[in-house]
Amino acid sequence: MEQNKLKSGFVAILGRPNVGKSSIMNRFVGQKVAIVSSKAQTTRSKALGVCHRDGCQIVFVDTPGIHKPRTKLGEYMVKAANDARDGVDAILVVVDAGFIGKGDLSIIESVKNEKCPKFLVVNKTDTVKPEELMPRLASIDVSAFDQVVSVSALRGNNMEKLFELIKEALPYGPEYFPEDMITDQPERVMIAEIIREKALRSLRDEIPHGIGVEMMSIEKISDTLTEINATIYCEKPSHKSVIIGKQGRMLGEIGSKAREDIEKLLETKVMLKLWVKVREDWRNRKDDLRTLGYEDE
Ligand SMILES: Nc1nc2c(ncn2[C@@H]2O[C@H](COP(=O)(O)OP(=O)(O)OP(=O)(O)O)[C@@H](O)[C@H]2O)c(=O)[nH]1
Ligand SMILES: [Mg+2]
Missing domain, CATH: 3.40.50.300 (P-loop containing nucleotide triphosphate hydrolases)
Known part of the structure; x- marks a missing residue:
């Protein structure tokens, strides 16, 4: 055959x-x-x-x-x-x-x-x-x-x-992944990345390079609702004020754009709570890099 x-x-x-x-x-x-x-x-x-x-x-x-x-x-x-x-x-x-x-x-x-x-x-x-x-x-x-x-x-x-x-x-070879799998990235990484994308798109100058997103919790409240808490890290107090924006407007914009995409990903409604924290020089700190998922396997 x-x-x-x-x-x-x-x-x-x-x-x-x-x-x-x-x-x-x-x-x-x-x-x-x-x-x-x-x-x-x-x-x-x-x-x-x-x-x-x-x-x-x-x-x-x-x-x-x-x-x-x-x-x-x-x-x-x-x-x-x-x-x-x-x-x-x-x-x-x-x-x-x-x-x-x-x-x-x-x-x-x-x-x-x-x-x-x-x-x-x-x-x-x-x-x-x-x-x-x-x-x-x-x-x-x-x-x-x-x-x-x-x-x-x-x-x-x-x-x-x-x-x-x-x-x-390409050679003839095996099916490496099942048909329903399109990426190796876990859901929590995809969600953190979506939030980072919206922050990158909304922010300017040197701020985007110093942004990192840590997922704090993802909780399925019901079949139709997921609650997500995430922290956006930045490198300076002045960056934190820009990310939050006047009366929280910037953070609100980042959050609502991210929520739209996350809802499509999870196929549930999403309650997204974002926090902003300053971690000076985190891009040079090993433990911070590990927390944010940037470490060698
Ligand atoms: N005009 C135009 N813009 C493009 C095209 N492909 C990508 N872009 C834009 O170029 C920018 C960078 O695209 P990415 O796909 O993020 O590039 P990348 O190489 O993955 O970038 P890094 O992850 O930073 O290394 C985005 O604004 C894209 O929309 C294209 O064919 N034409
Ligand atoms: Mg890229």
Whole structure:
């Protein structure tokens, strides 16, 4: 009897901060499993996004943007991104069509000797004219890549083409995850991330980088209602006042946007209580990093 053959494998998504790695993963999974914001260094830990389709299962490995770390948190993030390439079946290096710089070139150099199939994904093509793109790509040694594909994760342009090329490059293999599983992130991590996303989107300047969310409790009050308590950490008393806002307006905005998304995730009504605390320099403190889930396994 002929066996059902499944194309399957792990695909790491690497690149500088803010180039659209998480957006690409979300597109392929078909649901939002990783948070996205216009602030660099949004993703802080490795996260899986599983794409189930007829005849294939592709497990995308989203990673933090590779940058020069200035804090222990930054070191953790860059290590997570570098470790994520171990044992994968393919690597996507994502660059931003609008700007290709030294950071991109050193990531490209670092994957050169990886044996698996490698794709250069030029994202955000919706932001540039084709004639501007070609000279920019000239700075890249594309010989390191099996394929170069231009896409727009935002608009969806050329994403199917990229998907087919990745699928083609993957081996036949097992079904790694059951069909109803689209991420390895536990519910409490997803909830903390949703809250962090709304804070990142609402806040400006240096505040977003110093935000951390700790889940205090998630309690199912009934089949239709969940109560959630979470603490938003920041680094300075002045940041705390901005996060709370005049008459609590900013915190209210963050809370109500987060609640909407959490209600969709949990499929219950949600009572969300947010607290704000100052923890100076938490991004350099080991115990704080552990509390917030940023530690090596
Ligand atoms: N115009 C345009 N914007 C995009 C595209 N893809 C992503 N973005 C935007 O770029 C910003 C960063 O996207 P993310 O997916 O968070 O980028 P990332 O590479 O995961 O960023 P980090 O997690 O910080 O490393 C967000 O504002 C996205 O909406 C695209 O194809 N076109
Ligand atoms: Mg990201």
